[in-house]
Amino acid sequence: MNLKVTYGVSTWLWASPFCNNTIALFGKIKAMGYDVVEIPVEDPALIDTALIKKALKENDLKAVICGAFGPERDLTHDDTAYHQKAFNYIEACLEICNQLDVPFFAGPMYSAVGKARLASPEQRKIEWGRAVENLTVVCNMAKTRGLKLGIEPLNRFESDMINTAADALRLIGDINHPAANIALDGFHMSIEEPDVEAAIIAAGDKLIHLQVSENYRGTPGTGQTNWAAYKAGLQQIGYKGIISIESFTPEVKELAGAVCIWKPLAASQDEFANNGLRFLKEVFK
Numbered sequence: 276m277n278l279k280v281t282y283g284v285s286t287w288l289w290a291s292p293f294c295n296n297t298i299a300l301f302g303k304i305k306a307m308g309y310d311v312v313e314i315p316v317e318d319p320a321l322i323d324t325a326l327i328k329k330a331l332k333e334n335d336l337k338a339v340i341c342g343a344f345g346p347e348r349d350l351t352h353d354d355t356a357y358h359q360k361a362f363n364y365i366e367a368c369l370e371i372c373n374q375l376d377v378p379f380f381a382g383p384m385y386s387a388v389g390k391a392r393l394a395s396p397e398q399r400k401i402e403w404g405r406a407v408e409n410l411t412v413v414c415n416m417a418k419t420r421g422l423k424l425g426i427e428p429l430n431r432f433e434s435d436m437i438n439t440a441a442d443a444l445r446l447i448g449d450i451n452h453p454a455a456n457i458a459l460d461g462f463h464m465s466i467e468e469p470d471v472e473a474a475i476i477a478a479g480d481k482l483i484h485l486q487v488s489e490n491y492r493g494t495p496g497t498g499q500t501n502w503a504a505y506k507a508g509l510q511q512i513g514y515k516g517i518i519s520i521e522s523f524t525p526e527v528k529e530l531a532g533a534v535c536i537w538k539p540l541a542a543s544q545d546e547f548a549n550n551g552l553r554f555l556k557e558v559f560k
Contacts, residue, residue: 280518281311282552282556287521287523290524292315293316295321300312311337313486315342341382342380342382342384347360349387358409369416383426383433384427394435410455414452414454425484426447427463428442428459431466433463440457461487476511480512487520491540494550495554495555496551506558518559520551
């Protein structure tokens with residue numbers, strides 16, 4: 276059974292942060308055969324939605340908006356000033372979604388990326404409660420704009436809160452809001468999920484976005500990923516969303532350092548994108 280999916284790629288594969296100059300990638304992305312460009316919003320002030328919308332239309336591309344949650348954007352912090360910074364950032368991203376006709380906002384918005392400690396059970400309970408309470412606020416922000424959220428689990432080295440689809444399901448169950456959904460990332464799944472197919476099936480109709488790369492963040496088809504498990508799981512839930520390649524370039528030192536990519540993962544970033552898409556279209560045909 277063929278999957279009725281579309282294919283995207285993150286501009287992080289080539290550049291960071293996203294700004295007006297990054298729009299120059301759109302023509303190449305379309306020529307490679309992609310349907311969607313995934314735009315990571317590191318700084319909303321750098322996003323010119325009118326310019327982006329024009330470039331998307333000219334290149335017949337749709338967009339996905341993903342968040343970047345640095346240390347100051349932390350809805351679980353002891354200091355509520357950090358909560359407000361996160362709210363302000365998320366609100367700006369939701370406005371970008373509306374202006375670019377994007378139906379959801381995705382990312383690990385429950386906490387700051389890199390917040391990974393052996394916290395006490397008492398502290399974990401407190402922070403879980405903050406995540407539930409503050410993401411309920413975010414869900415209401417999204418609902419008023421006709422949007423959904425794709426809450427993304429991260430691996431244990433990047434988060435001590437939400438590492439698996441089961442963790443995400445527990446969180447959105449506690450939030451209990453229709454805007455709360457799940458975005459899965461195959462790199463994190465390769466570290467955390469005992470059974471990828473089962474994780475996808477468990478996410479079910481709450482899965483609204485899927486990012487992929489190889490287990491080592493490399494080109495799909497060049498590593499140890501069980502792609503048959505992905506296909507079986509996605510077929511089981513009737514997934515009709517986007518499968519988007521997300522990886523990073525070692526040429527942007529700050530970003531490469533944050534994700535621990537110390538050397539090139541392909542002969543070129545263009546080869547990564549081309550070969551990865553060709554492989555995905557063969558697997559999910």
